[in-house]
Amino acid sequence: MKILLIISGSVAAFKACELVREFKKKDAEVTCLLTRGGAEFITALQLSSLSGTKTYTHLWSEHDADGMEHIHLSREADVVLVAPASADIIAKMANGFADDLATTVLLAANKPVYIAPAMNVEMWKKPATQRNIKQLKADGVNIIEPGKGALACGEEGEGRMAEVGEIVKAIRK
Numbered sequence: 001m002k003i004l005l006i007i008s009g010s011v012a013a014f015k016a017c018e019l020v021r022e023f024k025k026k027d028a029e030v031t032c033l034l035t036r037g038g039a040e041f042i043t044a045l046q047l048s049s050l051s052g053t054k055t056y057t058h059l060w061s062e063h064d065a066d067g068m069e070h071i072h073l074s075r076e077a078d079v080v081l082v083a084p085a086s087a088d089i090i091a092k093m094a095n096g097f098a099d100d101l102a103t104t105v106l107l108a109a110n111k112p113v114y115i116a117p118a119m120n121v122e123m124w125k126k127p128a129t130q131r132n133i134k135q136l137k138a139d140g141v142n143i144i145e146p147g148k149g150a151l152a153c154g155e156e157g158e159g160r161m162a163e164v165g166e167i168v169k170a171i172r173k
């Protein structure tokens with residue numbers, strides 16, 4: 001199985017490293033794509049070292065063969081997973097934005113898309129976020145629901161990214 005893993009700007013981004021390792025243990029091939037926010041939390045080098053392949057970051061890259069990575073990346077994958085999915089990328093997806101490599105790939109994707117939201121409880125509960133989630137469900141996006149508990153910001157509640165094992169299970173199913 002080939003997985004395109006998109007990592008967006010959440011404090012849970014470090015868990016993407018564990019996700020890559022777990023998928024690889026299950027013989028899946030993982031290619032990573034970091035958003036600008038995601039790259040504030042982890043590096044492309046970390047992800048490439050674990051995945052064993054190039055990590056993509058930019059839409060306007062001069063080094064790609066034909067500059068069409070925004071099309072090829074989902075064509076070469078069996079599934080696209082956004083984990084963690086920030087409130088920002090969820091809002092962009094729900095509204096069809098395509099202003100960076102991740103959102104352009106997602107809009108051009110022809111494969112099943114899964115997202116694992118991760119954010120502060122108030123961000124998660126906000127009507128805007130809930131509207132966006134409802135829209136994504138209606139659009140056929142699979143939501144791996146966040147859990148409740150202690151959040152990195154010190155607050156408590158819903159918004160914790162689903163456990164790595166749970167995400168792996170959802171994708172393999």
Ligand SMILES: Cc1cc2nc3c(=O)[nH]c(=O)nc-3n(C[C@H](O)[C@H](O)[C@H](O)COP(=O)(O)O)c2cc1C
Pocket residue numbers: 008009010011012035036037038085086087088089118119120123
């Ligand atoms: C320390 C820190 C932690 C953050 N954690 C989250 C988070 O867990 N979830 C979230 O939706 N946004 C979080 N944000 C805000 C996003 O990083 C911000 O909205 C960013 O624009 C998202 O970028 P993206 O579109 O690449 O995901 C955090 C910001 C900072 C500075």
